[in-house]
Amino acid sequence: MTSLWNEVCRCFRCKQQQRPANRTVYVGNKHPHDEGVFIPELYPDNKIISSRYTLWNFLPKNLFEQFRRVANFYFLCVGIVQLTIDTPVSPITSILPLVFVITCTAIKQGYEDWLRHKSDREVNDREVQVIRDGQLTTTKSMHIKVGDIVRVQSNKGFPCDMIMLSSVDPDGNCYITTANLDGETNLKTHCCLAETKRCVHEDDFQKLTAFIECEQPIPDLYSFVGNLNIVRDNGERIVKPLGPENVLLRGARLKNTPFIYGCAIYTGQETKMALNSNTKVTKFSRVERRMNTFLLIFLVILLAEAVFSTCLKYWYVFRPIVGQPWYVPQIEIDAQVTVRRVFEDFLAYIVLYNYVIPISLYVTIELQKFVGSMFFAWDVDMFDPGTNERAKANTSDLNEELGQVEYLFTDKTGTLTENDMQFRMCSINGKRYEELGGMLCETSPAGNDPNPVPVLSQSYQHFEEMETFLTVLVLCHNIRVDHPQAVDLGASSMYSYGGYDYEYQASSPDEKAFVEACRRFGVVFHGTHDERLEITFKGEMRRYKLLHSLEFDPTRKRMSVIVQNENDEIYLLSKGAETAILDRVIEGDISSTLLHVNEYAVLGLRTLVIAMRRLESQEYTKFDQMLSEARKSLTQREVKLAEAFDYVEKNFKLLGATAVEDKLQDDVPETIQALLTAGIKVWVLTGDKEETAVNISHSAGHFSRDMLQLKITQMQSGLDCADLIRKHSQTLDNPVNRDEKFAIVIDGTSLAYCLIEHADILRDLCMKCSAVLCCRMTPLQKAEVVKLIKNSRENPVTAAIGDGANDVSMIEEAHVGLGIMGKEGRQAVRNSDYAFAKFRFLMKALLVHGHFYYIRIANLVQYFFYKNVAFITAQLFYTFFSAFSEQTLYESWYLMNFNMVFTAFPILMYGIFEQHLKPSLLMGNPKLYRKISRNENMSIHNFILWNGSGLWHCVVMFFGTLFLLGEENSLFSDGKMIGNWSFGSIVYFGCLVIVCLKLSLSIYYWSLPIWLSFAFSAFSYFVGTAVYNSVLWPDFFSDHNYLFQVWNTVFTSGGVWFAELVLIVLALLPDIIYRCYKDISLTMELGQQRKMTYDSSLIPLRQLSYEETKKFVFPYVTPKTSLQNIHSKENRPKLLPAKFMPRSLKRKHVL
């Protein structure tokens, strides 16, 4: 009853006024007594409906949706026309195929919807525990209402979005995994408010009267603004802020916590997960667009043919010389020209030539793509055992577009690189250190003699500053510690002496790298216990109370924590981008730190600057107040938070900088080289620093050494940009530089200026360059760059590849969006069209799968148009021999089955299984990819070639048969004659065989399914026709038995077989020659390519080692030990001899 009411309300809601900005949710649906009339707000129930149809509306809705497709609607119109006019062919010839096509699609969509129903039902019927009337009752998930108190047990998913009220955990924490939501596999800690964390029994909630004020649901998964109002028995109200850490989202799963209680706030279609789904934009592939052009061309041809034939008909009727053919019934009506009659004649011709528009094209393509896209996920070569992820095709609409990519926009971090950070170097107070063999060593300034002395001992002169630096590194983060054995032993936490048993769960790989590096240096982070961060510094335990954690955000570009040490001193520890920190520094060696940061960046390392600040207690109190106010406010919370952060994050003391290496993924240079050879222009778009990005570009083979580098960076105005662009353009156009290759580097701010007014010249400049690197980009700018190229005059096909949420906009913008299943969550993957685990899989995805998909679909489309041209043009010819009377050449049986049965399967199998070249050859010769670029197989040139051959085949068959008959010669030794249906049968058989053989001349891969499909075609034609023409069908089935025994009789004639043979050979001669030409030229080309020496830019680059990089760009830093060996097993640091020493013996804390 209620759900019905909700349903009604939901229907009316669209007419209602805007909803209030906030919603008030009464915990347990208990509203406070002091409020007057309580009008419950109406919320949707917790039913998830991802299905599109119900049993009742499936038929009308599905039909409606299908007939919205132009092609289907067109055929429906033709069918209706046939039913209404004096039709030349039976209406069944177009209605039956249409019904077939519609049924096929409906079955497919119905099946998909049934699956959705099934999963919906499974989700909606899942049992959940809800407190109703103070009792824990079990109900179905879909019956949860907003305000319900839900109990969720370990390893269960949350049935709706809810505010966490309490946990069995005494600290009020729970652990969740959001793998289903964003793919992050690390456990996250969510907590409840202290005020409600005692309510761990259903009775406890009886006493709780509270309501939650929160914003209406928004799709952003990571933001939430709300307040919890608790009404005490005495009427006193306590207001507590709620943030994202208090919210448990549907889609996430409870882990390692026996149970929690939560209050439902967003249900059903209003959950954040539901709001995040179905926002995908539909993209159309180049092939599909060209196909629609072809359809349009054929529609015009069809109309032209019909108009032409109609005109000829009336010309014929009114010819002056000849008298009336008295034998034709009602011949006089031909002479009565009325608009209606002319129009009917026109429509009759449309019906007759209608087959030139291939009806089964769409359904075949749908099947082909559906099956074809499975190969993508099935490919073992694109399976990554490391992450246990196979490739994924989120759509099958763009399969062929993978073979058409001209511009590739790639993210750097996590896409070209592993996003697996390793601590390499640091600069502490103006001194350079690097990690060697698990120990921090001083880098000798001379460069030739690295100082391998472990510096982490108290005797070392700079020990104090180093201790501070490392303590900041080990404290300033949001990492959680897991001890794998703790679970087995049932302990809530366990200490590990050296820390090597710990698994650090971090959302930021940099932080993880820091903490792990510190662990190697003997500074171990043990986790949070009793709201205190515990570390052991060389065996000495230190505890810090974590007061606040100021999370990272991309505008601030820094992250801080506020801690209180055991001496009750309060410190702000901060790390961030050098731009975000250095101008807030008041103390420390800024100049040399900045120098070091730049040196590190040149080496391709990621740098962060470390700073700290001591807070006086009144300062802290003020900040604490600001922060809690900001966190409580429902409006402009972000702004207020920023203000608070800004207040405290200043007057830093600079401690130093860190350099973290992000290793290149495997085979990145090879992959990029192959893509370049394949004619794909690769652009790297990154948010990283210019120096880091340039270095990665070099080592990834994106930039090669012989390229001249142009820069458009650090521009201050659009005018400067324009000048520079023009200057660069002149350099490029200068004939002196004709043989040079150019690389261009653009940074985000300059790009912003350029895009405002000078987008065109920038585009022209970039498109002339061999390599483009854009650094310091915001996510939106990435999308703008893609758009810039996408909308250029040549209209190239663009692909964007990335792994993080910051790549989503460019992935959505590009023609093909590619996601890397990386460490930065699932957002890129979810929004991509195709996804795989490693960058190197791109090579197979584009060069092999893309190439195959493209060849298959392009030839499939061309073949479809071709075969109908070859088939139906004879009808046009026949019009001239039948007094323009709209007489059909082929009997209905033939018309009906040509596309639906006789020629249906070979082309479908071709579309699924064809491999015109060996995959290994495609991988080894990326140049082959250029052969299909710019939609080559569907170019107008090829279109004419295909359909020209169709025309030729039809001409040969029709006129060949015409000559065979001569003046209607007898074809039998007993002198008997054949009639018009026999004539049609002869032409038809020839056309059918030619059409099949033409396809077989396109096939390079004769696998079993292909053979079977041809066998089926032959079987269905011979057996089907033999049966059909042997039966005298009753009246209701067909009006005339035109074909009765015709086929059986006419094919007993030897002359017919002889004619078919010679005509088929004649018709296919050009095709055989063309295939030979293609095969021979390709063989020769592949042979010659072998002998050809590669020009220097095509030599595959290998990743430069660090020594080489250093020698190349930074000659005075040359450590002997290769940095890459540091993490090999042998170099694991021995445990330093450290003990938990009594505090009194220790030096005074630096913090």
Next chain:
Amino acid sequence: MANGTPGTPGPEAEKAASRRPKDTKLKQQRLPAWQPILTAGTVLPAFFAIGLAFIPLGVVLLVTSNDIQEYRYDYTQCVNSNEDKCADLLTNLTATGQTCTCTFKIELKEDFVGTVYMYYGLTNFYQNHRRYVRSRDDSQLHGYDVDSLYSDCEPFKTKKLNTSVEMKIAPCGAIANSLFNDSYTFVYKGDGTKNVNVSMLRTGIAWASDKDVKFGNPSSKNGSDDPWAGFTNPPNWNNKMVYQLDPDDENNNGYKNEDLIVWMRTAALPTFRKLHRRINHQQTEFTDGLPKGQYEVTIDYAYPVTLFDGTKSIILTTTSWLGGKNPFLGIAYLVVGSICILLGVIFLLIHLKWGRNTYRRQFVHQSQTRRTSEMINVTSRTTFN
């Protein structure tokens, strides 16, 4: 508290089985397949083979066709005994009962050996006109007792005998209405001395399937009834009823009349001929065929063709195992065969000039990538699929 500790993500979900795709031939797109490659070397023999097969075949076919004797005489403008053109007398279609008889002599220059067939040929006659083709009722022709005739038979479905009586037409439709109704008699004159009537057979001219299955006469409902009762003849039939088409032969009468059946199989093209009679070779003079010499042909000229600019002819012809005289097949085979030989020669030249040096040579291609470092031999024999 088994799970009470924050530890590694729970083992049950994350330690899921490997999602590694199955390494099957189908899924990895490595189905065994024949991968043919057409190079000059491989198509050469095929072209020569086709050429060498087609040219002799063409010669045989051409000779076969040329051996057939055929005689054709256009009698459209023939005159009757009053030297009036019969065609002019037939300008009015409704002039029923008007007969016009043409008599003329034809001369066969040589003996027609074997079975001789007699055709009539019409030109500019569109039996394939849409409204004409479908103007028939197959059920009626099959002999079913039809209550209502097929509407496409209009306007030859029913006929008003007078103001009140309207009868169904048997057989209905325009095709039957326009049944060809000239009749011929041939008299063999030899060199002028003989005068032998050439007897001709009216049967064996229609398709067996038509004669046996598709066409059938209605059977009387209870023995005594006349199955033809209630039907009248098509308007153009000069008062002849369908059961009067061949009163001498019960099996060639009514719908099963072969002249009717032949006519009902509508021709594909506006210029056509239809088998009309077989020469009766039982006659002593004609056992080996038709001897050369003069024949006197008498025609009951009844079918008007000049109205639509058509012509009528009689054709006498023998047949071969391939049917009638038509050099097309032979020529086609010769031409296609020659083209193939020519192409073969061209490909041979290509093969000799370039083939050996470039693509015949075996070479090893080391693929650039580590992942596909298998060796690939590309030769003219292997495929590069």
